[in-house]
Amino acid sequence: MHSYPDASAVVRALAPDEPVILNRPHAAARAARFFVEKFPGKSLYAVKANPSPELLKVLWASGVTHYDVASIAEVRLVRATLPEATLCFMHPVKTRAAIAEAYRVHGVRTFSLDTHEELDKIVAATTNEAGEPATDLSLCVRLRVSSDYSELSLASKFGVDLVDAAPLLQATRQVADALGICFHVGSQAMTPFAYVQALERVRAAIVDASVTVDIVDVGGGFPSIYPGMEPPPLEDYFGAIHRAAESLPVSYSSELWCEPGRALCAEYNSMIVRVEKRRGNELYINDGAYGALYDAAHVGWRFPVRSLADDAEGVQEEDFAFYGPTCDDADYMEGPFSLPAGIKAGDYIEVGMLGAYGAAMKTAFNGFGQAEAIESSDEPMASQYRGDRRDPRHSDNVVSLR
């Protein structure tokens, strides 16, 4: 893949008519090494955040050996891309055929569940032809926890309630070689306390059920940096999780896992778009709600932007909203996105931090969605991993944990 020093160099060389996705393998590698070295346990990459095979190879080369997959297509993709990777099928609702193929064809041994029905399904799909149940399953019971500290809730859809957890943990213990408890605090958790609170619920579940637990999996939710969302440094999260996990009654015998999606890949991509029309402070650009800007349209996510015009430095900026290229009124991103007041049709914009739930969301709706991928060697627009982060709220956020 051709590499350019930055987005401006791409525009000068190509003046692209279609959006361009910029890949920053160095940024993904840095994030992966950070988790591998500093998280006090094992880090599984949550593939749904960005399933690009190039990215998967970068993460593997940087030491990420375990992958959280949620569909049989993700199982096949990661197996084909990384033949030696350990795959964990962490969607609590799977088809019997998907479980059987994952187990028999792709060597998957770790599955999550949040009901007795799913447990029965996993046992049936992994029992051999002689009627002998599998003896090598790692089964993680997904506990429902609060999403109060996260920007995107994952609390309502999955997870067994604490009051119903004990019988499910006991039944799972009977058939599992290794028993795990997992949860997800919601995406972009803005304080480490989210994990501390969830681990308190794990403690209650373990005590209630009186089972030994081999895996405590704190899920995803580790944040990245976006306009208006400056989380504390990730070390604070790791420290708080470590202390809370150490105090669990099973800490001497259990492994600690996490499943970062966003935090491993947000910095991997940005996108170059072109302004096709301006109407007041609304810019009609060539990517949008059906492209990489799904979250900007649907949950009002604010991605960082910068003008790539030569004279953009130091000029006065104004707030803009974006329209995407399709004919749908919903193809609208309110922002606000701060850009030079004089921006006009034909100008290019770089939208940053699109590696997680951005580049992966592109559809071909209405004939749009093409985008070339090009490598860029510059820094992402923001980084959790540069080692120079000083967050003014840092001390406020951790004080309650100590």
Ligand SMILES: *Cc1c(COP(=O)(O)O)cnc(C)c1O
């Ligand atoms: C989506 C998801 C993740 C990744 O979440 P992030 O907020 O991107 O870190 C991890 N685990 C499970 C089960 C998920 O569904």
